[in-house]
Amino acid sequence: MVNLCLFILGACLGSLFGVLIERLPKNEPVLMARSRCRACNGQIPFYENIPIVSYLLLKGRCRSCKAKIPAWVWLIEVVTPAILLALYHLHGPNPLFVHVAVLSMLLIPIGLIDLTNWIIPDALTYPGMVLGLFLGPWLGVVPLKAALLGGIVGAGSFLLIRLVYGWVRGHEGMGLGDVKLMGMVGVFLGPFALGNIVLLSALLGLLFGLTGIIKEGKGLKAAVPFGFCIALGTIAFLGALPLGRMPWQA
Ligand SMILES: [Zn+2]
Numbered sequence: 001m002v003n004l005c006l007f008i009l010g011a012c013l014g015s016l017f018g019v020l021i022e023r024l025p026k027n028e029p030v031l032m033a034r035s036r037c038r039a040c041n042g043q044i045p046f047y048e049n050i051p052i053v054s055y056l057l058l059k060g061r062c063r064s065c066k067a068k069i070p071a072w073v074w075l076i077e078v079v080t081p082a083i084l085l086a087l088y089h090l091h092g093p094n095p096l097f098v099h100v101a102v103l104s105m106l107l108i109p110i111g112l113i114d115l116t117n118w119i120i121p122d123a124l125t126y127p128g129m130v131l132g133l134f135l136g137p138w139l140g141v142v143p144l145k146a147a148l149l150g151g152i153v154g155a156g157s158f159l160l161i162r163l164v165y166g167w168v169r170g171h172e173g174m175g176l177g178d179v180k181l182m183g184m185v186g187v188f189l190g191p192f193a194l195g196n197i198v199l200l201s202a203l204l205g206l207l208f209g210l211t212g213i214i215k216e217g218k219g220l221k222a223a224v225p226f227g228f229c230i231a232l233g234t235i236a237f238l239g240a241l242p243l244g245r246m247p248w249q250a
Contacts, residue, residue: 096241111228200234
């Protein structure tokens with residue numbers, strides 16, 4: 001029963017993330033606007049807007065104009081509940097699961113918007129920071145001190161890297177969005193988790209960079225969507241949490 005509820009919740013959230021990814025970077029209204037076809041702008045009735053199912057029933061095309069619906073829309077509706085269920089089975093029904101699930105559900109749209117649009121929206125990171133600051137202590141998962149310190153260490157260390165990099169190379173290597181995102185992750189997980197997360201993210205970033213060099217011949221200047229790497233690295237870290245001690249314990 002819990003599995004089914006989490007699956008449905010995840011699919012609906014995944015569907016919402018699809019909307020966020022397309023509308024947030026363009027500053028379009030997200031929640032109040034009706035769903036519309038990307039191609040013909042026709043309104044999509046609610047019964048053709050059921051997560052996962054509708055895409056399959058419509059065979060991935062708009063009913064009126066037959067334009068293809070991008071496959072990633074469906075993929076997010078499947079991957080989001082999969083991540084939610086995986087975290088539930090790793091952590092069990094407890095406050096820790098709620099905490100890491102909320103963080104993951106922030107990281108999925110943030111990471112994917114960075115991957116597709118090269119921006120990390122403040123509209124998600126700022127509320128995320130505030131939410132993390134309240135949620136951790138309220139659930140009794142992360143002490144307030146650890147949350148505050150995590151935010152300062154996360155954002156501070158990335159701000160320092162950004163300043164040093166800009167000073168050495170003469171141009172900005174990292175956006176302020178990455179700084180805020182790392183602050184948000186720090187608020188949720190405390191300072192001790194950040195080392196592992198930065199390591200995982202850097203490895204993913206390296207992988208991205210190498211792919212860029214090999215596939216597109218861009219050389220070392222190939223840009224890497226680092227926010228996506230932080231999001232993916234953090235979700236991977238949350239999956240590995242049961243293997244070790246809680247990150248807010250030294
Ligand atoms: Zn259409």
